[in-house]
Amino acid sequence: MAPWRKTDKERHGVAIYNFQGSGPPQLSLQIGDVVRIQETCGDWYRGYLVKHKMLQGIFPKSFIYIKEVTVEKKRNIENIIPAEIPLAQEVTTTLWEWGSIWKQLYVASKKERFLQVQSMMYDLMEWRSQLLSGTLPKDELKELKQKVTSKIDYGNKILELDLIVRDEDGNILDPDNTSIISLFHAHEEATDKITERIKEEMSKDQPDYGMYSRISSSPTHSLYVFVRNFVCRIGEDAELFMSLYDPNKQMVISENYLVRWGSRGFPKEIEMLNNLKVVFTIL
Incomplete structure (x- = not known):
């Protein structure tokens, strides 16, 4: 021997x-x-x-x-x-956690949720292999990371597990190096995204009643603005910019609407008087 x-x-x-x-x-x-x-x-x-x-x-x-x-x-x-990328480690940990719940769902004969978790686990296993391959171009790798984090967050939500708070690139935020306010905003944003994703998944299971149904269920809105007057005692021509601001994201979410206002208290283009109108769409 x-x-x-x-x-x-x-x-x-x-x-x-x-x-x-x-x-x-x-x-x-x-x-x-x-x-x-x-x-x-x-x-x-x-x-x-x-x-x-x-x-x-x-x-x-x-x-x-x-x-x-x-x-x-x-x-x-x-x-x-x-010695692997952090996201691959997170996928491994997630699969272990989901795997335990997956077995419990089988024992409890909850077939629909059992098959749903099984499908999500198969997706994560396939994507983890792609992450570890090291052969993806930068843009495809970024897209894959977004799919992985979205799937993990969605799965944790429907399985009633803790929500993972991330930055814009999908990296887990370190609570020791991130302010409480930033963590709060990131948590709100993540919750909104996951809730919207769940609504999309549920809508796929609903019967299709035709084009009217799809239009009426659209979550988009529009804002109509009619500028009647603008008062600013500066004695010179001015340019008035209007845009929509999201206080949760702390950023402007629309293009600017420009109004040129003359020094005499009227629009610079007199033909625009009582005709300064704009619609902000897809809100």
Whole structure:
């Protein structure tokens, strides 16, 4: 039998199958267990569970997926950080959380929600593979990240899990480095987006009663503005700009409407008198 030899560097792996050891020296593993590999021999590894170092033994190589990780040691405590992009880590954590709920839905015979969660998990697994491939162009990668974060937030909402607050690029906001007001606005915006997404999903399940139904259910609105007068005692010609401002997003959400006002208290173009009208659409 070949001798055991130490690994050339620190190696960590994740169990991809359950392994039921027949007793010492074999180490039983559950899917997802993280192991620290110390020695190798033929088709076997020797090591221990990261979460419980006292549990040591040998286990088959074919049951382990080797992962590149960063090990942080603080006060004799090892913190294992996967060497992959943060969003891929978030997808992994989300799949673990949803997977537990998915099993409960099966046991509870909630078939419709069970199949819905299953479909979302399949999407996340496929997208996670694309994220880790490193072959996507920058614009496609950005679009994929938006799809992933949108799916995670939507799934967490319908499963009544905690809402994740993100910035404009989809990165999770650090509460230690973000003001309370910014967190509040980001939370409101995320809630509105998810609520709108749920409405869209529900509308897909509604019967189609024709074009009138689709038009009447449209969430868009328009604002009609009629400028009758403008008073500003500056004695010179002026330009009046009007636009719509969203206090929640703290930004202008429309184009400017320009009115040229003369120094005598009338529109610069006299033919525009009583005809200064504008409609702001798709609000």
